Amino acid sequence: MNAMPPWLEADWQVHARRMRDGRVPHALLAAGPAGLGKRRLVDAIVASLLCIDRREDAHACGQCRGCAWRSAGTHPDLVRVAIAEDATQITVGQIRALGERLTLAPQPGGRQVAVVDPADEMNPNAANALLKTLEEPSPGSVLVLVADSPSRLLPTILSRCQRLTIRMPTREESLAWLAERGLDAALAADVLAVARGNPGEAERLAQPESAALARATLTEFVAVVEGRRSLVEVAAEWAKDRPDARLDWLAQATSLAAWPAGADLPGSLEPLAALTRGADFNTLAQWWTGLNRVRAQVRTPVRTDLLLAEQLAAARRAFGH
Ligand SMILES: [Zn+2]
Structure with a gap:
């Protein structure tokens, strides 16, 4: 206390x-x-x-x-x-x-x-x-x-x-706080970057369950964009298993990969960053806005698998593949 x-x-x-x-x-x-x-x-x-x-x-x-x-x-x-x-x-x-x-x-x-x-x-x-x-x-x-x-x-x-006032902590304060809570330094730096400096959000992302979901979502997303996985299949899987958490993470991760804003990009996001390099800025921004709209919609009772499939199809176009 x-x-x-x-x-x-x-x-x-x-x-x-x-x-x-x-x-x-x-x-x-x-x-x-x-x-x-x-x-x-x-x-x-x-x-x-x-x-x-x-x-x-x-x-x-x-x-x-x-x-x-x-x-x-x-x-x-x-x-x-x-x-x-x-x-x-x-x-x-x-x-x-x-x-x-x-x-x-x-x-x-x-x-x-x-x-x-x-x-x-x-x-x-x-x-x-x-x-x-x-x-x-x-x-x-x-x-x-x-x-x-x-x-x-x-x-x-x-x-x-x-x-x-509830001020935003500095990076050093957040890293020290995450270390006190037992987070490994490399993981702490990664999740803090994805959470854009918000320590509580970073701690949440570092929970083993969230981290595993994030890794799986990233791998599947990259595979869909590169045409190695069926988007309908992946959308159906995501719809059944915490679609909102997946989209929250994807929104944070793609925004960081595409617009790093000075922060060091975590190595785990490199595949995502590689995708954004060939993409057109405006199309990417539009896709990201669409993703955020879908984030709000998956919390309401709609056909989540269809929304996700649409969003993944848009990602293939936005990332230039
Ligand atoms: Zn008292």
């Missing part, structure tokens, strides 16, 4: 100073790409807000009644609003209930804390209801919004929140 990744330390220090000065904002926004640890930062802040015996550095003590309730998931002053299992967005009913809940008195000497995650997945009515709650904050309550895509939040909501 205590060791914050170095790139979140500045955000933590801002929070610690506010706690010391007794000037905690009514609303905080933790926004930025997934994989940088913003939920970890939010968890530490929430723990700190609910602890009744905080340490000197503002971190939660881990032992008081507040900490015990929080770890058990039974803290009476902590509300978490998330997407319900049978829904795709946070609803207005949930946000209204939250507003009412925040008007209740907290435990003596404590405060009400609410976490809305993902705040960028609210329907318009829910967003408007949240705005009302933000306009009339209950004294002593703290609302924490978490969003991967803050551009999808209403500007009026954004302007009422104190924003945590």
Whole structure:
């Protein structure tokens, strides 16, 4: 709980100073790409807000009644609003209930804390209801919004929140963090390049299961483009086995292979880079845009095998084979 990744330390220090000065904002926004640890930062802040015996550095003590309730998931002053299992967005009913809940008195000497995650997945009515709650904050309550895509939040909501900066780590910080987590240096450098410097994303890509899927996807993709494998067959296989993860990886890998942007190209991507060398820039860019459209579509119930086959056929044309 205590060791914050170095790139979140500045955000933590801002929070610690506010706690010391007794000037905690009514609303905080933790926004930025997934994989940088913003939920970890939010968890530490929430723990700190609910602890009744905080340490000197503002971190939660881990032992008081507040900490015990929080770890058990039974803290009476902590509300978490998330997407319900049978829904795709946070609803207005949930946000209204939250507003009412925040008007209740907290435990003596404590405060009400609410976490809305993902705040960028609210329907318009829910967003408007949240705005009302933000306009009339209950004294002593703290609302924490978490969003991967803050551009999808209403500007009026954004302007009422104190924003945590969640900066992107340097390459050295990310490599050190990945090494601490037991990743081999060469693998860490490879996955960090594919993840465009995002350490959490790199760690995810390095999981043995993801790495094996990535290798297989690359081999099959190159074979299809070079005409050594049937695209219909490969599309059918991909459709049955984690098509979304394959396309996510393919999008990241081809973008890096075609437009390296100064990063060292991992050796494992060389076959892909070789394909892009003879390709026309505009056609390739168009194909890549199409790939991203298909990424969104494979999450909906459509004929995934047909979409994949179309995309692979387009790849043969785009890569000039
Ligand atoms: Zn405590």
